Amino acid sequence: MKEQTQALRLSPSEIPNRIYGVSNWGAGYFGVSEQGCLTVHPTRNPLVGVEVAALIQTLVQRKVSFPALLRFPQILDTQIKEFHEAFRNSIAEFNYPAKHRGVFPMKVNQRRSVVERLMASGYRYEYGLEVGTKAELAAALTLTLHPNALLVCNGVKDRRYLEWAIQSSKTGKNPVIVLEEVSDLPKADEMSTALGIRPNLGIRVRVFSRGAGKWEESGGETSKFGINTIQLLDCLRLANEHQMARQIKMLHFHIGSQITDIRRIKSAIKEAARVYAKVYKMGYHVEYLNVGGGLGVDYDGSRTASDFSVNYSVQEFTNDIVYTINEICQSENVPQPTIVTESGRAVTAYHAVFVMNVIRRLNPGLGGSEIDPSRVDSEVVREMMDLYKDINPKNFIEYYHDALQHREELQSLFNLGYLNLQNRAQGEWLFWQICRKAIKFSRSLKARPEEFADLENILASKYICNFSVFQSAPDTWALDQLFPIIPVARLNEEPTERATLCDITCDSDGQIDKFVDLRDVKQALELHEVNSEPYYLAIPLVGAYQESLGMNHNLLGSANEAHFLVDEAGRPHLDKVVRGASLAHVLATAGYAMPDVLEGFRKAVEKAEDEGRMSAEEREKLVDAYEKTLDAYTYLED
Numbered sequence: 001m002k003e004q005t006q007a008l009r010l011s012p013s014e015i016p017n018r019i020y021g022v023s024n025w026g027a028g029y030f031g032v033s034e035q036g037c038l039t040v041h042p043t044r045n046p047l048v049g050v051e052v053a054a055l056i057q058t059l060v061q062r063k064v065s066f067p068a069l070l071r072f073p074q075i076l077d078t079q080i081k082e083f084h085e086a087f088r089n090s091i092a093e094f095n096y097p098a099k100h101r102g103v104f105p106m107k108v109n110q111r112r113s114v115v116e117r118l119m120a121s122g123y124r125y126e127y128g129l130e131v132g133t134k135a136e137l138a139a140a141l142t143l144t145l146h147p148n149a150l151l152v153c154n155g156v157k158d159r160r161y162l163e164w165a166i167q168s169s170k171t172g173k174n175p176v177i178v179l180e181e182v183s184d185l186p187k188a189d190e191m192s193t194a195l196g197i198r199p200n201l202g203i204r205v206r207v208f209s210r211g212a213g214k215w216e217e218s219g220g221e222t223s224k225f226g227i228n229t230i231q232l233l234d235c236l237r238l239a240n241e242h243q244m245a246r247q248i249k250m251l252h253f254h255i256g257s258q259i260t261d262i263r264r265i266k267s268a269i270k271e272a273a274r275v276y277a278k279v280y281k282m283g284y285h286v287e288y289l290n291v292g293g294g295l296g297v298d299y300d301g302s303r304t305a306s307d308f309s310v311n312y313s314v315q316e317f318t319n320d321i322v323y324t325i326n327e328i329c330q331s332e333n334v335p336q337p338t339i340v341t342e343s344g345r346a347v348t349a350y351h352a353v354f355v356m357n358v359i360r361r362l363n364p365g366l367g368g369s370e371i372d373p374s375r376v377d378s379e380v381v382r383e384m385m386d387l388y389k390d391i392n393p394k395n396f397i398e399y400y401h402d403a404l405q406h407r408e409e410l411q412s413l414f415n416l417g418y419l420n421l422q423n424r425a426q427g428e429w430l431f432w433q434i435c436r437k438a439i440k441f442s443r444s445l446k447a448r449p450e451e452f453a454d455l456e457n458i459l460a461s462k463y464i465c466n467f468s469v470f471q472s473a474p475d476t477w478a479l480d481q482l483f484p485i486i487p488v489a490r491l492n493e494e495p496t497e498r499a500t501l502c503d504i505t506c507d508s509d510g511q512i513d514k515f516v517d518l519r520d521v522k523q524a525l526e527l528h529e530v531n532s533e534p535y536y537l538a539i540p541l542v543g544a545y546q547e548s549l550g551m552n553h554n555l556l557g558s559a560n561e562a563h564f565l566v567d568e569a570g571r572p573h574l575d576k577v578v579r580g581a582s583l584a585h586v587l588a589t590a591g592y593a594m595p596d597v598l599e600g601f602r603k604a605v606e607k608a609e610d611e612g613r614m615s616a617e618e619r620e621k622l623v624d625a626y627e628k629t630l631d632a633y634t635y636l637e638d
């Protein structure tokens with residue numbers, strides 16, 4: 001048994017990849033230093049990186065409390081460059097005579113600092129924006145875009161949305177107003193006539209093909225987005241009647257988000273290109289073929305068509321799009337359109353890392369001291385004591401099953417009043433100790449019974465972490481999204497604990513109990529024992545959607561935020577710190593306006609003073625302390 005255990009031990013250099021899969025999902029942005037610390041390489045240069053543990057110390061010294069979101073804006077630059085250069089390579093390779101124009105969908109991450117960085121780094125590529133609501137449009141109107149960059153206006157539109165989308169051209173923007181339904185066209189005609197501006201229009205068309213993975217329902221012929229081919233013909237006819245045919249400049253197709261299988265992309269692009277060709281032949285000289293988003297992120301590092309991975313590279317993605325459109329246009333003898341893409345997840349996911357501190361560890365079934373046999377006065381407990389003493393690698397399966405039977409008997413006797421509380425506690429302690437021994441012995445079996453793997457998951461430790469799942473990683477709760485999770489240090493030290501993560505909300509769903517594995521999804525994460533030193537965990541790849549979807553469950557607000565830049569020598573520079581939500585802020589979002597809150601508290605303490613339960617001095621101290629508390633961080637600060 002000892003020899004088999006030794007054979008399973010990993011060398012320090014194997015731990016980061018064998019246990020946490022850093023080289024699989026890291027995409028060159030994440031690695032591990034010789035000291036066993038998680039590193040970030042914003043330009044993908046393995047020689048230029050920073051240890052996350054060092055960044056944490058910088059923030060601690062500046063009295064920035066955790067949890068905190070670490071941003072690396074240079075990763076946005078790198079992703080923008082890689083994405084556009086991949087399209088340029090494809091266009092050159094297949095002699096595609098037209099261009100590619102990317103637009104960033106603001107729904108993926110609406111933070112101004114993120115969008116501004118993307119627009120700045122994408123300026124030379126004429127990178128634009130996609131908006132889907134009035135609020136996103138209002139934000140877009142304040143941002144600097146390249147004069148040739150597109151402003152794609154998607155979504156359901158009312159008169160005000162249409163009015164501002166059309167008038168955005170006066171502010172130097174280049175809008176394309178995408179019609180989501182046939183009735184949008186006469187409304188657009190009426191508004192553009194009133195304003196004296198004839199805007200460029202697009203039509204969003206449903207294709208039969210759809211993506212693969214968690215979000216495949218967002219595409220296909222039953223999608224809520226766009227119109228079918230029958231309605232497309234009606235819309236084109238209506239455009240002629242309203243003398244707007246020349247304004248139809250774009251056909252828009254939404255395949256789906258996080259498309260996991262490259263074959264689905266090929267199929268959908270082929271169909272979209274064919275629709276474009278047929279429409280062009282009908283006399284509508286469309287300039288832009290918008291193939292939507294869909295470029296996925298390999299969250300689990302498996303490079304498969306699973307829900308949270310992709311079986312293709314960025315270059316393969318762009319090659320298939322360019323080649324397919326080119327081939328069909330040549331076969332149909334129509335000019336190749338400018339290709340428009342709305343990939344946002346792949347652009348932003350890698351740039352943000354959420355870091356949280358572990359508060360404490362809970363071990364199911366543990367507690368109390370070892371039982372003194374001389375104080376056991378129950379026959380069923382004595383029998384469990386014998387099982388505990390005599391269990392070994394040869395009999396552990398039988399003894400474990402005996403322990404299950406004894407535990408049921410113990411519970412029945414206690415419910416009938418034949419056992420006292422001490423007897424029950426002794427039996428419970430013995431049962432969980434027998435379980436732990438059985439788990440240990442079961443690991444030596446070549447064909448391990450499934451019940452012991454399940455038992456090991458049940459007995460996994462619970463690490464209580466200073467964060468809210470619903471605020472900082474909401475997709476883990478809503479969609480069973482898998483994000484890589486990894487300690488920021490001690491990665492050259494073999495972990496001794498298997499654990500699930502629990503947040504500090506008062507909600508049983510506030511936990512993470514599914515984790516990235518090399519071949520499957522594991523039910524517990526390998527972690528180190530928590531000692532007197534702070535223990536931090538990182539959740540990388542949270543830069544897409546998580547901030548937009550985060551909610552103030554239990555009035556836990558947004559986390560502190562730190563932006564780091566890394567120079568060519570690998571030195572980190574703290575660019576800025578954005579304070580997370582205070583108690584006052586989250587209370588205001590729930591309708592507790594600060595004047596009313598302070599007035600309500602003052603009345604409560606004044607009443608207590610009038611009733612003689614506190615002095616005037618105590619009242620003043622309480623009011624002052626309450627006002628200061630309202631300015632505090634919503635997360636644990638000790």
